[in-house]
Amino acid sequence: MHALLADGTAIREICRRLGLSRGTVRRFARAEGVEELLTRNGTGRRTSVLEPFAPYLHQRWNEGCTNATALFAEITVRGYRGGQTLVRQYLSQFRTTSCAPQPPRKPPSVRRVVGWIMTDPPTMDGTAQQKLDAVLAASSHLAALANHVRSFAAMMCDRRGHELEAWMTAVDADDQPALHSFVRGLRRDLDAVTAGLTLPWNSGIVEGHVNRLKMLKRQMFGRAKPDLLRKRVLLAD
Numbered sequence: 001m002h003a004l005l006a007d008g009t010a011i012r013e014i015c016r017r018l019g020l021s022r023g024t025v026r027r028f029a030r031a032e033g034v035e036e037l038l039t040r041n042g043t044g045r046r047t048s049v050l051e052p053f054a055p056y057l058h059q060r061w062n063e064g065c066t067n068a069t070a071l072f073a074e075i076t077v078r079g080y081r082g083g084q085t086l087v088r089q090y091l092s093q094f095r096t097t098s099c100a101p102q103p104p105r106k107p108p109s110v111r112r113v114v115g116w117i118m119t120d121p122p123t124m125d126g127t128a129q130q131k132l133d134a135v136l137a138a139s140s141h142l143a144a145l146a147n148h149v150r151s152f153a154a155m156m157c158d159r160r161g162h163e164l165e166a167w168m169t170a171v172d173a174d175d176q177p178a179l180h181s182f183v184r185g186l187r188r189d190l191d192a193v194t195a196g197l198t199l200p201w202n203s204g205i206v207e208g209h210v211n212r213l214k215m216l217k218r219q220m221f222g223r224a225k226p227d228l229l230r231k232r233v234l235l236a237d
Helices: 002-006 011-018 022-030 051-062 068-077 084-094 110-118 126-138 140-157 161-172 177-188 190-196 204-219 226-235
Strands: none
Touching: 002 011, 011 022, 022 177, 051 068, 051 084, 068 084, 110 126, 110 140, 126 140, 140 161, 140 177, 161 177, 161 190, 177 190, 204 226
16 A cells, blocks of 8 residues: 555545545554554553543542552442443552652543644644644654644635645645645645635635535435426525
8 A cells, every 4th residue: 555655646546446435545654663563542552441540540649548449439439330340450560659749641532632633723722722833843853744734724714726736846845745745736736726725715615515515315215206306496595
């Protein structure tokens, strides 16, 4: 799959050749190695059912409650669905120390970080901006990606289509495999994309009518004849 991507093959063509869904192809294309595909969260380990309750266990242990059975009962009330043995094993590491250390802070999810990057900076909440700044400071690769994404968003919102070629050249010169695929798609329809980023007209009204037509069809559950659908399209408020 990576060899096909390196040759410039489109995602759709790869799906057709390999008989895989678009989501599977994109997931494999974004993975840097097989280890990332063999784990649930891409961090090299599977998430434990006890992990969400670790901060509470640390707090209660430092408050003096060192009875594993009692702590198991407390987190069960809070929604824990694992076994008591797992709780005992987790707490055993604290019996040789005077107190339980604070658990490492859980990093934000990929979906959350993507949402922050896709949000217009002036409209972002202050706390979210601080968290995003911390994430970008920890990864120069992600910071460069965010800069490209926001540059494209500004170009699109301000209709500066004349800057598209310079933007694509900058992306091609950077180590951003996901954006390289996006740029290849833009180049295949360069004239249309440039017009869309430059001209004030768009197909929003047409897309709105298409969405309304699909809604009416779903309301009819596909059981009515076209003549009734035509009446609903023309007469429905």
